[in-house]
Amino acid sequence: xxxxxxxxxxxxxxxxxxxxxxxxxxxxxxxxxxxxxxxxxxxxxxxxxxxxxxxxxxxxxxxxxxxxxxxxxxxxxxxxxxxxxxxxxxxxxxxxxxxxxxxxxxxxxxxxx
Amino acid sequence: xxxxxxxxxxxxxxxxxxxxxxxxxxxxxxxxxxxxxxxxxxxxxxxxxxxxxxxxxxxxxxxxxxxxxxxxxxxxxxxxxxxxxxxxxxxxxxxxxxxxxxxxxxxxxxxxxxxxxxxxxxxxxxxxxxxxxxxxxxxxxxxxxxxxxxxxxxxxxxxxxxxxxxxxxxxxxxxxxxxxxxxxxxxxxxxxxxxxxxxxxxxxxxxxxxxxxxxxxxxxxxxxxxxxxxxxxxxxxxxxxxxxxxxxx
Numbered sequence: 001x002x003x004x005x006x007x008x009x010x011x012x013x014x015x016x017x018x019x020x021x022x023x024x025x026x027x028x029x030x031x032x033x034x035x036x037x038x039x040x041x042x043x044x045x046x047x048x049x050x051x052x053x054x055x056x057x058x059x060x061x062x063x064x065x066x067x068x069x070x071x072x073x074x075x076x077x078x079x080x081x082x083x084x085x086x087x088x089x090x091x092x093x094x095x096x097x098x099x100x101x102x103x104x105x106x107x108x109x110x111x112x113x
Numbered sequence: 114x115x116x117x118x119x120x121x122x123x124x125x126x127x128x129x130x131x132x133x134x135x136x137x138x139x140x141x142x143x144x145x146x147x148x149x150x151x152x153x154x155x156x157x158x159x160x161x162x163x164x165x166x167x168x169x170x171x172x173x174x175x176x177x178x179x180x181x182x183x184x185x186x187x188x189x190x191x192x193x194x195x196x197x198x199x200x201x202x203x204x205x206x207x208x209x210x211x212x213x214x215x216x217x218x219x220x221x222x223x224x225x226x227x228x229x230x231x232x233x234x235x236x237x238x239x240x241x242x243x244x245x246x247x248x249x250x251x252x253x254x255x256x257x258x259x260x261x262x263x264x265x266x267x268x269x270x271x272x273x274x275x276x277x278x279x280x281x282x283x284x285x286x287x288x289x290x291x292x293x294x295x296x297x298x299x300x301x302x303x304x305x306x307x308x309x310x311x312x313x314x315x316x317x318x319x320x321x322x323x324x325x326x327x328x329x330x331x332x333x334x335x336x337x338x339x340x341x342x343x344x345x346x347x348x349x350x351x352x353x354x355x356x357x358x359x360x361x362x
Contacts, residue, residue: 029121029129036130040137040225040289047224051136079221086226101130107123 025069026100030054031062035097038072038089045085063087071096139357141227143219144284144293147212148349151277154204155342161186161197162270162334184243187270194270198244201273205240209233209280228287236280243272266308269334274304274341296348303341312336 026032033052037043043051049059066072071093075086089097121129186198209232216229266272278301285293306312313321313336 029126032126032130033133036133037137040134041141042226043137044224047137047140050224051133084221101127104123104127108127111123 026096042088140223141225145349145352146215148345152342152345161193197270202244209236232284235283239276271308278304300344303344307337
């Protein structure tokens with residue numbers, strides 16, 4: 001777990017209001033997308049870039065934020081002579097994603113109710 | 114909200130995430146290959162199931178004495194059981210290794226990993242146990258022999274189908290694929306039917322009567338083999354035709 005992970009703001013009691021359950025690190029469309037895809041399967045840099053419609057630089061920045069928060073692990077290696085970067089979600093990342101999706105669903109429910 | 118969410122209300126954000134999840138799940142699906150491969154391996158085993166029958170007159174046939182019973186070869190009347198056991202031991206290991214290589218290739222191509230190692234390990238370990246277990250158990254005090262009701266699962270030489278089914282269940286879990294789980298359910302049903310019942314009886318009302326002395330007597334076990342193979346080949350062909358392709362919605 002990185003030091004930045006421990007610096008992340010603790011989640012407030014979501015029962016107060018769903019927005020209190022949103023995490024600033026996670027609550028960003030593309031970072032949520034990265035967590036969602038990697039929760040399904042380990043994905044490589046190229047797949048994430050294409051699926052999210054990001055530039056390589058932009059994706060790198062999001063990956064750095066998530067990695068420093070301990071939500072993903074980035075594994076760099078080679079397949080033959082070709083460099084490949086694989087991204088896997090951590091258990092903390094799964095928990096953060098689940099909490100975020102729960103908070104969003106609760107927001108939707110309240111909005112409709 | 115951060116800038117990345119500025120234009121997206123929670124409903125749309127959730128919908129967007131669901132779409133990404135579906136896309137990733139779909140991209141990792143590559144199970145048409147093991148279905149077709151194991152279907153073809155089953156078809157290739159057909160010669161070992163053809164009994165060695167000698168016509169001794171009208172309505173009379175002589176079967177060669179069965180070989181020693183083996184878990185993978187069953188008690189094939191006609192003496193092919195040992196060859197069948199060797200065939201299935203090699204075919205299962207080759208099938209699982211080829212499938213593992215296939216998934217490695219697929220993940221390099223699409224950029225999403227399917228953990229096929231559990232599938233491969235399950236299949237190879239079960240195949241090795243089924244092949245070597247009886248040989249090793251023969252030296253034990255309690256020996257090795259037909260043990261009802263387990264005997265019914267292998268006596269027709271169809272135990273390899275159940276090993277293939279076990280591997281497919283692991284693959285369905287690894288791929289998080291309901292479609293593969295349904296296919297595997299149908300295949301497991303066909304494999305169990307082939308193991309526990311003479312499928313030729315189902316063909317009798319259709320006019321196929323491979324009784325003793327008839328020319329088709331040698332082929333009586335084949336419906337038990339071809340039914341599971343048919344399930345795999347049809348499902349594999351369907352999965353191949355419906356597989357996600359770049360540029361297709």
